[in-house]
Amino acid sequence: xxxxxxxxxxxxxxxxxxxxxxxxxxxxxxxxxxxxxxxxxxxxxxxxxxxxxxxxxxxxxxxxxxxxxxxxxxxxxxxxxxxxxxxxxxxxxxxxxxxxxxxxxxxxxxxxxxxxxxxxxxxxxxxxxxxxxxxxxxxxxxxxxxxxxxxxxxxxxxxxxxxxxxxxxxxxxxxxxxxxxxxxxxxx
Ligand SMILES: Cc1cc2nc3c(=O)[nH]c(=O)nc-3n(C[C@H](O)[C@H](O)[C@H](O)COP(=O)(O)O)c2cc1C
Numbered sequence: 001x002x003x004x005x006x007x008x009x010x011x012x013x014x015x016x017x018x019x020x021x022x023x024x025x026x027x028x029x030x031x032x033x034x035x036x037x038x039x040x041x042x043x044x045x046x047x048x049x050x051x052x053x054x055x056x057x058x059x060x061x062x063x064x065x066x067x068x069x070x071x072x073x074x075x076x077x078x079x080x081x082x083x084x085x086x087x088x089x090x091x092x093x094x095x096x097x098x099x100x101x102x103x104x105x106x107x108x109x110x111x112x113x114x115x116x117x118x119x120x121x122x123x124x125x126x127x128x129x130x131x132x133x134x135x136x137x138x139x140x141x142x143x144x145x146x147x148x149x150x151x152x153x154x155x156x157x158x159x160x161x162x163x164x165x166x167x168x169x170x171x172x173x174x175x176x177x178x179x180x181x182x183x184x185x186x187x188x
Pocket of ligand 1 (some may be wrong): 090
């Protein structure tokens with residue numbers, strides 16, 4: 001995408017039946033819905049349904065042999081930036097997201113990203129790991145982060161009910177992702 005307002009993907013990383021991430025991703029889309037400086041689309045990794053990496057050469061070569069890889073490359077390529085909605089699994093981020101990130105390369109380059117994480121401690125450890133991967137993929141990740149607590153933002157660890165202050169942080173994340181997404185177009 002090279003013209004018009006930036007197009008941002010809200011990437012839902014959890015693929016589990018009964019996942020809490022779906023409510024979180026819907027909230028992100030709802031928070032973004034009043035903005036006119038970008039458009040937003042849900043990208044649900046459960047729908048993308050990539051198998052474990054099955055490419056014979058590293059994706060950085062750009063030689064994708066599988067139809068599902070090429071389809072995923074087209075999806076990633078359509079966006080100027082991403083908001084990754086990720087849980088924390090064993091102090092890291094889910095394998096579904098790592099598989100989706102590793103699968104293609106050039107399509108991620110010189111894009112912007114922000115994070116909305118959730119977990120007992122806000123999912124912050126998962127995001128710290130993700131930030132290491134972003135640099136290698138040439139994705140510029142913004143500093144502000146929405147960190148949702150399973151204890152305080154989910155009633156009974158189940159029903160998503162985010163505390164008020166997260167909306168302001170979400171706005172900051174979106175401001176930064178959109179600004180950087182727009183600026184990075186000049187490098188592509
Ligand atoms: C495999 C697995 C590992 C988990 N490990 C952690 C963890 O390290 N830290 C944490 O805060 N929560 C952990 N949890 C709890 C998750 O934060 C919680 O189950 C959350 O709902 C997962 O997101 P999801 O429902 O969207 O998949 C773990 C959950 C699963 C399924």
